[in-house]
Amino acid sequence: MQGFKQSPPFTGMLWKMLLTPRVSPAFAGLALLAGISFSQITNAGSIAGQVLDANGNALSGIQVIYTREPGAKGASVVTVFSAVDGSYSFPETFAERINNDSNIIARGLGYQQIDRLVDTDRRSAQLTFVMQSVTNQVDVAPASAWLGRIEDRQEKADFVMNCIDCHQVPASEVRDYARAIDDVHAAQPELARRQSWDSIVKYMNFLSAWEFSRGGRAEGAEIDAQAVYAVENSAEVIDVLTTYFNDRMDHIEGYDRGAPLIATSDTAIWEYEVPEPNAIREAVMLGDPAMLLAADVNANRIVGIDVRTGRQQNFEVPTDYLIAPHSLHRSSNGELWVTPLFNDRVAKLNPQSGEWQTWRLKTSTGGGVGIHDLSFSSEHELLSDAEGRVWFSDIGNRAVGFFDPVNGETRIWNTPVAESRANDSALYGTASVYGLVMTSDRKEVWYSQLGNGVFGGFNIDTEEFIGPFVLPDPNTGPRRITISGDDIMYLALYGTGQIAEFDIKKREMIAIHDLPDIGAAPYSVTWDSVRQVVWVATANADVIYRFDPATRAFGVLPLPREQSFLRMIDIDPASGVLVSSYANIVENVNGPRMALIIEPGDGAYPVRFSMENASAPTPAE
Amino acid sequence: MINVLYRYTSYLFFLYVFIISFPAYGQDQAETLINDEMCYACHQLDSASIGPSWQAIAARHAERRDQVMQVLAGKIIRGGGGNWGVVPMVPNQRVSDEQALLMMQWILEQAPR
Incomplete structure (x- = not known):
């Protein structure tokens, strides 16, 4: 994706505007009149073929990735997987002609593409890929693979919690820096490494302080390097970096995804590039025709991307304050709820009409709130209580609360102290409240506290807290959570690389499961009510995991690039396609800025997703 | 003879003013970048922190300013270390060649007064 990184945003958008077909039939008609060769326009591109190893044997589970020209109609990149017999085919016929210059590659862990044979005729392109197996997996192994160097799980969890909020560690640029340190050939290498990583930690604090004080910072004001996402425990972090990232980091072998691939010949991934500058971090799909709606946390906008044409439009939130759209929630009636980067504004968008409704929340005592997530159901849709009130996690006040969308009434309750965590001075008895779900009877909300490994519930009728429940390691990092139709709650355990399974009705932990890669940094989990599985969004492993509670088995779906930092997964209720985005936030982080749709290819949902007729929930007129 | 000399000198003078006005034109842009x-x-401008100050860099390269300008501009983009201590500079891949040159032109003018 090097080309995308370099192109200036404005000319990129201009290029896209010029080339994106507006109304194809009219254009074709005009072209005929203009005498342009009709065959060039209608010469459709369908792509199929096979993936073989160097001895001609079929290779399965290899990604075939087609990166289209800027301005192409539809997705920027489309990916499929080779089947057991090595064959693959792309789900749609592309408007452009496929030829030898088309950017189509094959990619797989432990493999390197050594040949590509292209055979095209007017209708289709047959591409055969030949892969050589390689010992050095550095090109495809994810960042999490390198965390295998840290054997102590507590040390690893601590490091993940300290460092992996904005970007993967060690992403390729981190490894490049390890190489730059080695290239200095310092007389005292270990001292040089320590000083260098120390400088990097300072640099990170500066960048994040600058980034997260946007909009609230006066011109030329001093930047508080300890604000928001400053690296805590710098000394420990520098120790880990110096100890484990102590070579050129250009060779890694023996990494395994740790679970079977769930990709089939019907699996497809459509990725849509959002031109920079942006800090998109979440996406859901709504509207007819279907649109990916992506939250840009650096701005006041939701970016809407038509999934069939790729055309993008901005939905500007009508507030005078930098709302910084952070979390998105779909409601069952096709509306989009937007919560901010922890301030007191909430917004709701009707994607069909483009109309907004906004609230500024104040509690009865006049205090503000820091909203993170809103209450949702096992269908992953916004759920209000019996009185129509929407509940939220208040990350600022360490509280849970509600607001009434009708009259704006807002109340919060501070979470109780977990005594066993309160004793350790480095930790907190109560910490920032992060994820939130609502039970099926709408009488309880349950929350997670990322910073101290605690979670609990709240009874809406009695206004009493349930718990708190303390997870084993203070750096467990319960982040986003989900709930099944039977009120089984799943928690993504970010620091320790696990998911927890908790029976809300019995108030009992069922089990805590290690992910296939415990360095994966699972940011969120989403219950799939049709498939009856949990989808796990990882920040650090470039994969999505599928967990089946019935078999307790994991499956893995690899994404087509490094730096696929996921923070959420939504599921289209009709077709069951997964919706997400790469959230390398902070403008100075390199890495893809894309929203994506994934067809798992398991035929589990009644309606098959079709790019031509793509539609998603829409508000009634 | 005197007239020719006079005309030539004033011509050179205006040419000189014309030339030295160029860095000032790009200065705001460089500082913003x-x-x-x-x-x-x-x-920092005048004190060492994680890296050398602009003044120290300008002073070190004062004599060969023009010869090294392009190379140092590339340094902004590539990063790397070993010249001012053991800590490598991070790369800045988003910066274009033109932007890097502008920035380096400004930096190399920051010799201590």
Whole structure:
């Protein structure tokens, strides 16, 4: 994706505007009149073929990735997987002609593409890929693979919690820096490494302080390097970096995804590039025709991307304050709820009409709130209580609360102290409240506290807290959570690389499961009510995991690039396609800025997703 | 003879003024770039922090300023270390060649007064 990184945003958008077909039939008609060769326009591109190893044997589970020209109609990149017999085919016929210059590659862990044979005729392109197996997996192994160097799980969890909020560690640029340190050939290498990583930690604090004080910072004001996402425990972090990232980091072998691939010949991934500058971090799909709606946390906008044409439009939130759209929630009636980067504004968008409704929340005592997530159901849709009130996690006040969308009434309750965590001075008895779900009877909300490994519930009728429940390691990092139709709650355990399974009705932990890669940094989990599985969004492993509670088995779906930092997964209720985005936030982080749709290819949902007729929930007129 | 000399001198004078006005034209742009690209995370004008100060860099390269300008501009983009201590500079891949040159032109003018 090097080309995308370099192109200036404005000319990129201009290029896209010029080339994106507006109304194809009219254009074709005009072209005929203009005498342009009709065959060039209608010469459709369908792509199929096979993936073989160097001895001609079929290779399965290899990604075939087609990166289209800027301005192409539809997705920027489309990916499929080779089947057991090595064959693959792309789900749609592309408007452009496929030829030898088309950017189509094959990619797989432990493999390197050594040949590509292209055979095209007017209708289709047959591409055969030949892969050589390689010992050095550095090109495809994810960042999490390198965390295998840290054997102590507590040390690893601590490091993940300290460092992996904005970007993967060690992403390729981190490894490049390890190489730059080695290239200095310092007389005292270990001292040089320590000083260098120390400088990097300072640099990170500066960048994040600058980034997260946007909009609230006066011109030329001093930047508080300890604000928001400053690296805590710098000394420990520098120790880990110096100890484990102590070579050129250009060779890694023996990494395994740790679970079977769930990709089939019907699996497809459509990725849509959002031109920079942006800090998109979440996406859901709504509207007819279907649109990916992506939250840009650096701005006041939701970016809407038509999934069939790729055309993008901005939905500007009508507030005078930098709302910084952070979390998105779909409601069952096709509306989009937007919560901010922890301030007191909430917004709701009707994607069909483009109309907004906004609230500024104040509690009865006049205090503000820091909203993170809103209450949702096992269908992953916004759920209000019996009185129509929407509940939220208040990350600022360490509280849970509600607001009434009708009259704006807002109340919060501070979470109780977990005594066993309160004793350790480095930790907190109560910490920032992060994820939130609502039970099926709408009488309880349950929350997670990322910073101290605690979670609990709240009874809406009695206004009493349930718990708190303390997870084993203070750096467990319960982040986003989900709930099944039977009120089984799943928690993504970010620091320790696990998911927890908790029976809300019995108030009992069922089990805590290690992910296939415990360095994966699972940011969120989403219950799939049709498939009856949990989808796990990882920040650090470039994969999505599928967990089946019935078999307790994991499956893995690899994404087509490094730096696929996921923070959420939504599921289209009709077709069951997964919706997400790469959230390398902070403008100075390199890495893809894309929203994506994934067809798992398991035929589990009644309606098959079709790019031509793509539609998603829409508000009634 | 005197008239020719006079005309020539005044011509040179205006040419000189014309030329030295160019750096001033790009100066605001360079300063904005240096601010926006986070250079102040590691560099200050007149004191060493994580990296050397602008004044120290300008002083070191004062004599061969023109010869090294292009090379040092590339350094902004590539990063790397070994010249001012053991800590490598981070790369700045988003900066274009033209932007890097502008920034370096400004930096190399920051010799201590």
